[in-house]
Amino acid sequence: MSMMDYFVPPKELVDxxxxxxxxxxxxxxxxLVDVRTDWEYRNGHIKGAVLYPHGSEKRFVEKFGVPDNVILVCKTGHRSRASANELVRLGVKKIYHLEGGMDNWRKNGFEEESGD
Structure with a gap:
């Protein structure tokens, strides 16, 4: 994975x-896939999100195949961009992410839950 993966979105990524x-x-x-750390996830996530921390994209594809209906979430949008780049390399043709991540979700006052 390249450092540029955090800043340059793949063309397949939709904000x-x-x-x-x-x-x-x-x-x-x-x-909805949360790519943050376990600690971040447990301290507040969007209801229904499943945790697959950034770096576990291959494991995700092994479990779910190559989906075209995934929305990635992280704290600010950088890790979800990097995860999207990796998922595209693994064959995903179209992928979505929450622009601005959980910071943006919270700024807009949307509900979240804590715990596992």
């Missing part, structure tokens, strides 16, 4: 606002 994420996760058609 979503907190409002767009909230709307898309209402149904079952999108999988």
């Amino acid at each position: 979503l606002t907190p409002e767009e994420v909230k709307e898309r996760i209402k149904g079952d058609s999108y999988m």
Whole structure:
């Protein structure tokens, strides 16, 4: 993984606002994946998000295959960008992320939960 992965998004990555994420996760058609650390996740995450910390993309693909309905979340958007780059290298054709990460989610006052 290159340091540029944190700053240069792949062309397959679509930015979503907190409002767009909230709307898309209402149904079952999108999988919300939190790529932060376990500690960060336990201290507040979007309800329904599954934890696959940045660096575990290969394990994620081994478990779920190559999805096209994943929304990535991190703290500010850098780790989710880097994870998106890795997932694209693993075959993902289209991927989404929460622009500005959990900081943006919280700034907009959206609900989150703590714990596992």
